Amino acid sequence: MTGAPLDGKTNHLRDLFLLRPDVIFFNHGSFGACPRPVFEAYQAWQLELERQPVEFLGRRHAALMHEARAALEAFVGAAADDLVYIPNATTGVNIVARSLPLAPGDEVLTTDHEYGAMDRTWRFVCGQRGTRYVRQPVPLPITSVEQVVDAIWAGVTPHTRVLFLSHITSPTAVTLPVTELVHRAREAGLITVIDGAHAPGQVPLDLTALGVDFYLANCHN
Ligand SMILES: Cc1ncc(COP(=O)(O)O)c(C=O)c1O
Numbered sequence: 001m002t003g004a005p006l007d008g009k010t011n012h013l014r015d016l017f018l019l020r021p022d023v024i025f026f027n028h029g030s031f032g033a034c035p036r037p038v039f040e041a042y043q044a045w046q047l048e049l050e051r052q053p054v055e056f057l058g059r060r061h062a063a064l065m066h067e068a069r070a071a072l073e074a075f076v077g078a079a080a081d082d083l084v085y086i087p088n089a090t091t092g093v094n095i096v097a098r099s100l101p102l103a104p105g106d107e108v109l110t111t112d113h114e115y116g117a118m119d120r121t122w123r124f125v126c127g128q129r130g131t132r133y134v135r136q137p138v139p140l141p142i143t144s145v146e147q148v149v150d151a152i153w154a155g156v157t158p159h160t161r162v163l164f165l166s167h168i169t170s171p172t173a174v175t176l177p178v179t180e181l182v183h184r185a186r187e188a189g190l191i192t193v194i195d196g197a198h199a200p201g202q203v204p205l206d207l208t209a210l211g212v213d214f215y216l217a218n219c220h221n
Pocket residue numbers: 029030088089090091114115117118166168169170195197198217218
């Protein structure tokens with residue numbers, strides 16, 4: 001964006017960021033700028049903590065975290081008690097992948113559109129367990145939901161235990177049909193793990209209706 005008003009009258013979005021006026025910023029995926037109201041709110045919380053650290057961390061922390069999970073509940077459509085704060089999506093996939101009871105001969109099915117850190121995590125964990133990591137090709141261009149579902153499902157074998165997918169892919173910016181795939185996977189008894197790093201705020205979420213086992217994401221999109 002140049003900073004010029006898009007509708008000829010207003011340009012309020014640019015004013016929401018602290019970016020230098022000469023900067024035209026596109027990469028909110030890798031190192032996104034923080035909107036001013038969010039920046040101010042988190043600085044206010046940091047100051048609040050510094051005023052009485054023992055009271056904040058020792059006495060108020062649990063209730064405040066519950067309040068924050070309750071606020072997120074409606075946004076992602078999951079019960080507050082099913083939500084856990086983690087440092088980032090990569091940490092989440094590591095927690096899940098390293099905790100699953102994968103055995104030699106099992107298979108983890110994914111696509112060839114996944115984010116590098118996630119691919120490396122699954123390869124590492126699968127290597128340790130003797131599990132096969134199957135990167136199913138999803139050819140471009142994509143013309144229909146059925147095409148994607150069929151391409152991914154062609155990788156399912158009697159040994160498949162886990163389906164791991166991005167909700168919105170990093171290298172190709174494709175919104176994968178996770179609803180269709182998660183429902184089908186659950187019917188087949190597979191564990192479903194979704195990398196939703198780019199999804200909250202970009203696509204509506206109802207994680208309860210989705211019925212996914214693990215949905216890892218961040219909220220800075
Ligand atoms: C699809 C996808 N998953 C995961 C990540 C990494 O997210 P995080 O830094 O929150 O771990 C990215 C970062 O761009 C991504 O594009």
